[in-house]
């Protein structure tokens with residue numbers, strides 16, 4: 001029986017464990033924080049739970065436009081959030097999700113050892129004094145928040161997102177440093193919860209890695225709802241004054257707030273693991289170098305998830321982990337294909353995307369046609385008063401095969417599946433255009449976008 005030892009119980013690790021157990025291997029997972037990993041306990045699951053409350057309170061605040069009368073003290077909608085209750089729910093839900101995942105893994109016969117593991121050599125994993133022999137090792141140790149020496153998080157007023165769920169009161173004036181996906185999600189979430197938010201962005205626009213039109217729509221929504229967005233400037237330092245924080249910017253300005261949330265990237269958890277000693281190559285940033293079937297430079301040692309830096313998403317971590325096990329245990333396996341990964345920024349509205357981008361088209365990397373259909377013409381969007389957003393489809397110039405798409409709108413994370421299926425299955429705009437969508441529905445904009453990309457057949 002093949003002995004598989006997995007270091008790290010996040011999506012990269014536990015999904016791999018499930019596959020390896022299904023294929024009949026003897027599987028041990030070593031994890032120091034809890035099955036589900038940072039994904040379930042501190043990062044993805046808690047943030048999306050918090051955002052669920054934020055979105056709900058935004059809907060309530062805006063419901064007067066739909067004719068709903070909410071008793072108010074001073075004429076303004078009186079929506080307040082009890083952050084203690086919110087955070088208690090967030091932590092309870094994260095723990096329950098971790099427990100459910102652990103139960104599932106144990107049910108499949110996987111051994112779980114709590115503790116910190118390291119490689120002694122490519123076929124021996126140490127946990128304290130215990131030595132575990134392994135035919136196959138999977139490293140899935142994740143990553144942790146990057147810290148700036150001049151803005152060290154103290155957990156009190158200078159925070160990483162992992163501190164947020166210990167707050168018992170809503171930050172009155174929150175400064176978010178970093179306008180990538182994580183920064184944008186939290187800035188928007190706290191805005192929805194009722195904080196006054198300033199977002200510090202080193203780039204010209206927020207979310208520089210996302211579709212430019214989508215980022216523009218979202219920045220417009222942020223500003224309209226009162227967020228201050230400071231572009232093209234960096235936070236040089238952050239000081240806890242005892243009663244608040246002062247952020248000094250690279251252009252000399254200072255910004256004062258009650259709390260500062262640092263979202264300036266991730267560092268892989270690859271130090272002191274014995275990786276380099278075992279011949280596992282890391283890149284300059286400390287990420288494990290892997291190929292598309294998750295092999296490292298050391299035979300028998302695989303890696304998956306955030307510690308590889310390939311694409312820091314739970315879905316990608318899980319797929320890398322599964323691929324590693326299929327490969328290691330001799331199953332037929334397709335290498336990881338990043339061009340079909342769907343992802344979502346959980347702002348309100350959401351921003352979901354998959355496949356080729358408009359930037360690919362503009363730069364000439366892809367020969368394609370693009371259509372962008374604003375949501376404000378969609379009847380369902382009008383009915384629900386959710387008109388910020390659009391559906392963008394990208395199809396191959398000659399064949400009409402759908403290569404990518406972007407959706408900005410409510411529940412874009414759900415709506416993108418249709419576009420993902422089209423990209424994965426290489427469907428054409430004609431095939432989507434001939435597919436029934438419900439009337440009225442937001443997905444009607446996907447079929448309409450496809451119709452507008454159809455071309456008359458040559459005579």
Ligand SMILES: Cc1cc2nc3c(=O)[nH]c(=O)nc-3n(C[C@H](O)[C@H](O)[C@H](O)COP(=O)(O)OP(=O)(O)OC[C@H]3O[C@@H](n4cnc5c(N)ncnc54)[C@H](O)[C@@H]3O)c2cc1C
Pocket residue numbers: 007008009010011012013030031032033034036037038039040042043044045047048115116117118140141142143161182269273304305306307311312313314315316317346
């Ligand atoms: C705020 C935030 C929100 C996010 N939201 C989303 C989202 O909406 N959708 C999405 O797809 N992705 C999201 N992500 C990304 C997602 O959380 C990660 O991609 C995912 O957690 C990666 O999984 P992983 O298995 O690589 O690592 P992790 O989930 O980090 O798990 C690694 C585990 O390994 C353990 N470990 C580390 N070192 C050792 C050791 N030496 N011995 C034993 N155990 C060890 C850790 O304790 C941890 O339990 C978000 C990330 C952040 C920061």
